Amino acid sequence: MKQSHYEARFAGVGGQGVILAGKILAYGMVNFEECQAIQTPTYTAQVRGGATKVDVVLDKKHIEYPRTENIDFFLSLHQKSFDIYFKDLKDDAIVVVDPNLTPNIPKDIPQQVFLVDLVEIAKKEMGKALYAAVLAVGFFAGITKMIKEKNVQKSVIDNSPKGTEVENLKAVKIGYALAKEALKRKEDLVRLTLKDIDKNKL
Amino acid sequence: MKKNIKFYSGAELVAKAAIDAGCRFFGGYPITPSSEIAEHMAKELPKVGGTFIQMEDEIAAMGSVIGASLAGKKSLTATSGPGFSLKQENLGYAYMAEVPVVICNVMRGGPSTGLPTALAQADIMQAKWGTHGDHPVIALTPAYLEEVYELTIKAFNYSEIYRIPVILLLDELIAHLSTAIELPDKDLLVIKDRRKPTVTPDKYFPYDTAYGDVPPMANFFEGYRYHVTGLSHNKTGFPTTDPDLVQADQERHLRKVNANKGKIIDFESYKMKDADIVVFAYGSTSRAARVAIDNARKLDIKVGMVRLRVIWPLPEAEILKLCSKVKAIIVPEMNMGQLSNVIEKYAADRTKIVRINHVGGVPIHPSNILDVIKEVR
Amino acid sequence: MAFDYEKYLRMDKIPHLWCPGCGIGVVLKAMLRAMENVNWERNDTAFVSGIGCTSRAPGYIDCNTLHTTHGRGLTFATGIKMAQPDKNLVIFSGDGDATAIGGNHFIHACRRNIDMTLIVVNNNIYGMTGGQHSPTTPIGFKASTTIYGNVDPSFDICLLARAAGATYVARSTVNKGRTLEQYIQRGFENKGFSVIEAVSNCHTQFGRKNNMSDPISSRKWIEDREIPLAKARDMKAEDLKNMVITGEFITEKSDLERWENYNRAEKEYTEAYSDIIKKVKKK
Numbered sequence: 064m065k066q067s068h069y070e071a072r073f074a075g076v077g078g079q080g081v082i083l084a085g086k087i088l089a090y091g092m093v094n095f096e097e098c099q100a101i102q103t104p105t106y107t108a109q110v111r112g113g114a115t116k117v118d119v120v121l122d123k124k125h126i127e128y129p130r131t132e133n134i135d136f137f138l139s140l141h142q143k144s145f146d147i148y149f150k151d152l153k154d155d156a157i158v159v160v161d162p163n164l165t166p167n168i169p170k171d172i173p174q175q176v177f178l179v180d181l182v183e184i185a186k187k188e189m190g191k192a193l194y195a196a197v198l199a200v201g202f203f204a205g206i207t208k209m210i211k212e213k214n215v216q217k218s219v220i221d222n223s224p225k226g227t228e229v230e231n232l233k234a235v236k237i238g239y240a241l242a243k244e245a246l247k248r249k250e251d252l253v254r255l256t257l258k259d260i261d262k263n264k265l
Numbered sequence: 266m267k268k269n270i271k272f273y274s275g276a277e278l279v280a281k282a283a284i285d286a287g288c289r290f291f292g293g294y295p296i297t298p299s300s301e302i303a304e305h306m307a308k309e310l311p312k313v314g315g316t317f318i319q320m321e322d323e324i325a326a327m328g329s330v331i332g333a334s335l336a337g338k339k340s341l342t343a344t345s346g347p348g349f350s351l352k353q354e355n356l357g358y359a360y361m362a363e364v365p366v367v368i369c370n371v372m373r374g375g376p377s378t379g380l381p382t383a384l385a386q387a388d389i390m391q392a393k394w395g396t397h398g399d400h401p402v403i404a405l406t407p408a409y410l411e412e413v414y415e416l417t418i419k420a421f422n423y424s425e426i427y428r429i430p431v432i433l434l435l436d437e438l439i440a441h442l443s444t445a446i447e448l449p450d451k452d453l454l455v456i457k458d459r460r461k462p463t464v465t466p467d468k469y470f471p472y473d474t475a476y477g478d479v480p481p482m483a484n485f486f487e488g489y490r491y492h493v494t495g496l497s498h499n500k501t502g503f504p505t506t507d508p509d510l511v512q513a514d515q516e517r518h519l520r521k522v523n524a525n526k527g528k529i530i531d532f533e534s535y536k537m538k539d540a541d542i543v544v545f546a547y548g549s550t551s552r553a554a555r556v557a558i559d560n561a562r563k564l565d566i567k568v569g570m571v572r573l574r575v576i577w578p579l580p581e582a583e584i585l586k587l588c589s590k591v592k593a594i595i596v597p598e599m600n601m602g603q604l605s606n607v608i609e610k611y612a613a614d615r616t617k618i619v620r621i622n623h624v625g626g627v628p629i630h631p632s633n634i635l636d637v638i639k640e641v642r
Numbered sequence: 643m644a645f646d647y648e649k650y651l652r653m654d655k656i657p658h659l660w661c662p663g664c665g666i667g668v669v670l671k672a673m674l675r676a677m678e679n680v681n682w683e684r685n686d687t688a689f690v691s692g693i694g695c696t697s698r699a700p701g702y703i704d705c706n707t708l709h710t711t712h713g714r715g716l717t718f719a720t721g722i723k724m725a726q727p728d729k730n731l732v733i734f735s736g737d738g739d740a741t742a743i744g745g746n747h748f749i750h751a752c753r754r755n756i757d758m759t760l761i762v763v764n765n766n767i768y769g770m771t772g773g774q775h776s777p778t779t780p781i782g783f784k785a786s787t788t789i790y791g792n793v794d795p796s797f798d799i800c801l802l803a804r805a806a807g808a809t810y811v812a813r814s815t816v817n818k819g820r821t822l823e824q825y826i827q828r829g830f831e832n833k834g835f836s837v838i839e840a841v842s843n844c845h846t847q848f849g850r851k852n853n854m855s856d857p858i859s860s861r862k863w864i865e866d867r868e869i870p871l872a873k874a875r876d877m878k879a880e881d882l883k884n885m886v887i888t889g890e891f892i893t894e895k896s897d898l899e900r901w902e903n904y905n906r907a908e909k910e911y912t913e914a915y916s917d918i919i920k921k922v923k924k925k
Contacts, residue, residue, distance in 0.1 A: 086443075090272055093445040101444045102272075106298060106382050106437065128556045128631055129442050129549070290725055311922040316724045316915060321750035325717035328710065328747075332690075332721025335708065336729075340721070358711050485706040485722060486729050488685050492652075492701055494709035503655065503701060 065208055067123045070131045073196055074116035074148040075140030079182065083222065084138075084196035085117030088203065091210050091218030092121050101129045114144040121209070136207060137174075138199045139165055140182060157206060159199060162254070177206070177245050179255045181238075187257065188237060189230040197231050201238020206246060212239045236265045274443040275413050275435060279369050280305035281448075282417030283341045286456055288367070289315035290340040292329030294322055294348060297381045298437045299371035302343035323351035330366045331359050335493065337484035339421055343369040347378060349388055349395065356430055357396035358495045360518065363472070363482070365424035365459055367417070369433040371440045372599075374626055383626025384437045386548055386599040392432045393577055399515060401522035403529060404432040404577040406547040407439060410446045416574065422457040423529065427521045428479050434576065436599065438549040438628065466490065470500040472514070478521050522578060531575040532583065536562065540569030542641055543587055544595045545608060547573040550629050554597055557634035566642050576604070584608060588615045593641040597621035597629045617641065650674045650684065652704045659698055663857025665816030665842030669763050670699050672822035672840075673732070679823070680830045687730040690719040692739040695769045695844075699734045713744025716751045719758055727912035730830070731758040738768045738776040741797050745777075752806035752835055755907035759829040759836040762799055765844035773847030780884045784851040799839045800891045807906050809834035809898070811891040815841040815864050818888075825890065832894055833910045841886050 071088065075081040082104050089100035104117045118131040134152045138159045139145035145165045152158070154173040162168075162178035179202065185194040197219065204215045215235050223231045240260040245253055273281070279302050283291075291306035303319065310317045315338070320326040323344055330340035344352060349370045359366055374380030375387045388395075392404040403423050405416040417433060424431040462469050462481040471491045473480045480500075483489035496504040497511045505511065522529065536558060537543065546554040551572040561568045571583065587594060588611055596605035596618065605620045612618050619637055623629050651674075660666050677687070687705045691697035693712035700707035710718045715733045723731045740748050740762045751760065767785055768774040775785035777797045784791060803811045810832035812825035822840055829836030843849065843860035854860045864886060871889030874882055891897075898906065907914075 086272070089443070090445070093270070093272070099444070101442050103438070103442045106441050126444075127552050127559075129438065129444075129552065130628055130630075132630070290721065292721055292724075311915075311919045314919055314923070316919075318720065318724055318915075320717065320720070321746050324714060325720070325747055325750070328714045328717025329721030329724070331710075332708075332718035332723075333725040334721075335718075336688075336722040336725035338725040340725075354711055355714060355717075485688055485708075486686055486726055490684060490704055490706055492707045492709070494701070495711055496709070 066135070069121040069136075069207075069209055070134045071119045071121070071136040071203065072116055072131060072134050072148060073119070073138045073199060074114065074144035075138075075196060076114055076143055078193060079140045080193045080196035081115055081140070082117050084200045085119050087197065087200050087215065087218045087222050088210070089119050089121075090222055091214045094221075095214035095217055096210055098123055099126050101126050103129060114141065114147050116144060116148045136203060138196070138203070140195050140199075141165060142167060159202060161195070175251055175253070177202075177253045177255060179241055179245075180257065184237060184257050185234065189234055191230075194230055194234040197234040198238040198241075201235035202242045202245075203238075204235070205239040205242020215239075240265055270445050270447045272443055272445050273410060274301065275410055275440040276301035276371075277305050277443075278410055278413040279343065279417050279433065279435070279440075280309055282414040283367070283421065284309055284313060284315070285451060285454060286339065286418045286421035287458070288339045288341045288421060289313065290330065290333035290338040291315070291317045291342065292320050292326045292333065292340065293342050294320055294326045294344070296323070296345045296348040298373055298440060299343045299345045299348070299369065301440065302369055302371070306341065323348040324355060327352040327355035327368075331355060331362070331364045334364050334366050335485050337487070339365070339425070341367045341369065343371065345371045345381075346373045346375045346388060349391060353391075353396040357398060357400065359430040360396070360400035361398075361495045362493050363428040363480070363518075364430070365428055365482075366430045367420045367424055367433060368430055369417075369435060371435045371437060373437060374624060380626045382437070384549065384599055384628050385624065385626065386434075386436055386550065386603075387624075388434060389576060389598075389600060389603040392434055399519065401427070401429055401519050402432070402577040403427070403429065403522060403575065404434050406434045406573055406576045408548050408551045408572065408574075410439070410442070410444055412574065413439060414446070414448060418454060418456070422455065425457045425459045426479070427525070428459065428482055429521065432577075434548070436548045462489065471502040472498065472500045474500065474517060478517050478524065526578050529575055530578055530580045531573075532580050533570075533572040533574065535570040535572060537569035537571065539567050541591050542566065542568040542593050542595065542638060543591045544568065544570045544597065544634060544638070545573075545604070546570060546597055547576055547604070550597050550599060553629050553631045554634050556631035557638060560631065560635050561638045564639070566638055568638050579607065581611065584611045588612045591616055593617040593619055595619045595621065595634065595637050595641065597634050599623050599629065645675055645678070647671060647674055650677065650704055651702055655702050658702055660695060661846045663843070663845060664695070665765065665840070665844075665861070666696055666699060666763055668816040668819050669761060669822060669840045669842065670702070672819050673734075673761060673826050674703070675823045676827040676830055679827045682730050682830070687732070688719070688722055689732050689734060690715045690722070691734045692744055693770075694736040694739045696734050696736040696763045697739065713739050713742070713747065715739070716744060716747040716758075716760065720751065720754075720756060723756055723758055723912060724915070727757075727916065732830075733758060733760045735760060735762050736769075737762060737764040737766065737778040737799070741777045741799060741802070749802065749806040752803050752808040752837065753907070754911040755807055755809055755834040755909075756911035757833055757835070759826070759832075759838065761826065761829075762837065762839045763842045764799060764839050765842040765848060767844050767848040769844045769847045773851060779848075783848075785848070786851070800837065803837035804892045805902075807835070808837045808892065809894055809906070810836035812837075813839040813841065813886070813888050813891065815868060815886060815888060816843065817861055817865050817868075821888075828890075828893070833913075834894070834907070841888075
């Protein structure tokens with residue numbers, strides 16, 4: 064783990080695999096990166112089909128205060144979840160959104176924003192929107208270097224529901240490749256689609 | 266990867282610890298935010314030959330666990346605020362009839378339906394005074410997942426040792442966060458079981474004080490054929506209205522916990538050695554307090570914390586000592602002052618009690634506590 | 643040979659607290675005879691009750707006995723039965739205890755078809771608390787809370803039990819101890835939830851307020867209104883008003899085929915749960 068304390072938030076709507084993404088990251092960090100992790104899912108009636116999120120607090124040492132305060136990484140797969148959970152972010156946080164489902168992003172925000180077709184790619188390459196959040200974990204690994212790609216893969220194998228391992232692993236790879244491409248870009252608003260990566264190199 | 270390290274949520278750990286403590290019956294009713302405990306019990310109990318039942322209401326759930334315990338199975342129920350209110354009638358029965366059970370209350374905002382999904386510590390006083398009449402109370406307030414496991418097992422042990430219902434008070438944050446923890450080796454766990462009678466059935470009385478304040482307990486169907494009632498009763502278990510007997514029995518009930526306070530009271534002193542300001546905290550709020558204290562120490566403020574792992578009985582002696590030692594006691598709570606009201610009485614103007622009360626569902630942040638520490642320094 | 647009641651009673655607790663001429667004793671005796679008929683061991687049998695005059699019955703029986711909170715006897719009993727499915731459970735209740743404050747527990751115990759027997763002594767009144775009207779006080783009758791005559795319609799306890807899913811339901815009166823014994827025995831033998839309603843007299847509270855303040859006239863009033871179920875089936879509703887329809891409303895064999903049983907439990911509850919344990923443990 065690169066930083067001593069890190070806070071990530073994965074948000075979306077029901078059925079996008081957000082909760083699993085949080086679990087994959089927290090589990091991977093604890094078991095393969097020698098760090099502490101606390102995961103708190105949203106606990107409201109909204110989980111049933113509405114906006115949902117999971118916060119993951121990572122630290123090299125014991126985590127005393129389990130809530131997120133200064134978020135380093137924010138993912139939103141839907142406008143609903145963006146509107147509710149885009150808060151408590153650091154100015155230099157990384158923001159990843161799916162532009163097709165999150166069309167309205169404020170123009171004046173200080174953070175660098177990556178617009179990635181996560182849901183569309185998940186549907187096209189893995190067959191279900193459910194893999195979008197795991198794609199985002201791959202992207203997280205590639206862009207933040209907080210966790211090695213192979214450690215994300217190990218965590219995916221341990222945490223995927225039976226029969227989804229292959230697709231989840233593929234999602235991590237695509238996400239990671241997208242992040243590598245993203246790192247080359249310097250603009251404030253980075254737009255990425257499936258065309259930006261060479262699938263043969265995965 | 267270490268051996269016993271696994272990811273758990275607080276709710277999952279209550280269920281796991283209960284089963285490890287020997288719990289083999291769960292009777293419950295769905296209620297936010299405690300339902301996950303029932304869900305885990307429904308999944309895990311049949312694996313160990315135990316039984317799970319979702320009853321028709323909270324009252325029935327409480328009745329069922331008392332019945333199952335009388336029939337010899339350690340029993341758990343879980344609920345939240347409004348459900349805890351409904352359980353009070355039969356909770357009182359368990360105190361009166363001296364039936365060991367554990368009630369886990371994942372607190373939520375009240376009164377009434379209140380804030381079902383939000384963080385609160387609203388049932389501190391309901392745990393103490395919720396049911397009518399006087400009775401001993403043991404209530405535990407874990408703040409870390411390791412403690413959820415440890416104190417759930419303790420709750421079962423206390424219920425068996427003292428023949429009383431024991432209340433596990435979780436807050437929503439502790440029930441739902443998940444993290445990797447290392448569980449103690451199962452073989453090293455201390456598990457207590459109710460003391461059984463050593464006499465033959467003809468010489469057995471269910472409330473026989475000849476054996477001390479906690480009478481040995483025969484289970485139903487073991488040949489003892491005794492009577493149990495919620496009415497005031499004599500040692501045979503049959504109703505009595507004899508004023509002396511009723512008085513003596515109530516005194517004995519309270520003595521079961523009062524005389525053993527030294528063993529039950531459990532708190533952590535954090536940076537208290539030189540502290541002239543103390544934060545009195547419990548549950549998830551204490552985690553914010555600890556961060557605040559660490560930050561205050563960097564500013565050379567001599568502040569420490571007393572953190573209650575067991576909230577009832579209170580460490581009265583410690584509070585009295587603090588009252589004449591420190592210049593302020595800060596009590597952060599996710600309620601309107603349920604614990605600070607009590608501490609204020611002990612303080613009796615000898616020290617300042619400063620309250621931090623959040624009831625909107627938003628957790629108390631370390632900075633909220635730090636600000637108060639700076640004010641009172 | 644006379645039946646040896648003393649074998650089953652805690653004789654040191656006698657005399658009981660019921661009024662002279664109360665019908666509860668008839669039901670208690672019928673129940674003890676039924677227990678003997680099915681050879682239940684005292685150590686393996688638990689009697690559970692809630693609150694009220696009837697709730698004191700378990701205290702007189704030399705078994706495992708539990709006197710709980712008002713209306714909640716069934717919930718405690720359910721816990722006991724789930725913990726020890728091979729033991730015998732009997733719940734002794736009254737009309738107020740079982741169908742007012744305990745009404746929810748009553749219908750759900752029926753629905754689960756858990757192997758227990760509920761005996762409801764129905765005397766149309768709250769006796770112990772001083773004669774307040776109950777869910778079975780007939781319309782127009784007086785109670786200490788229906789001083790000008792009752793306007794609350796009544797429950798039919800047996801029809802309620804039957805609709806809720808009990809697998810043996812019968813009603814008789816304290817005028818017919820032998821019939822009660824037979825019905826209670828069938829309830830004990832039924833592997834499932836059984837409800838036996840014993841229509842009884844409370845001359846002290848109900849009778850006194852309704853011009854039948856002695857046991858004889860109170861019981862006569864019950865006798866005069868009794869109509870066997872077979873006969874009632876051919877009668878008009880208006881002619882059955884305030885009548886006591888007696889007989890077996892549902893038995894395991896007779897009535898389970900009828901269309902209204904489409905949702906009835908296929909198995910006794912603790913058996914169904916033990917199948918779950920077997921299935922889960924195998925994995």
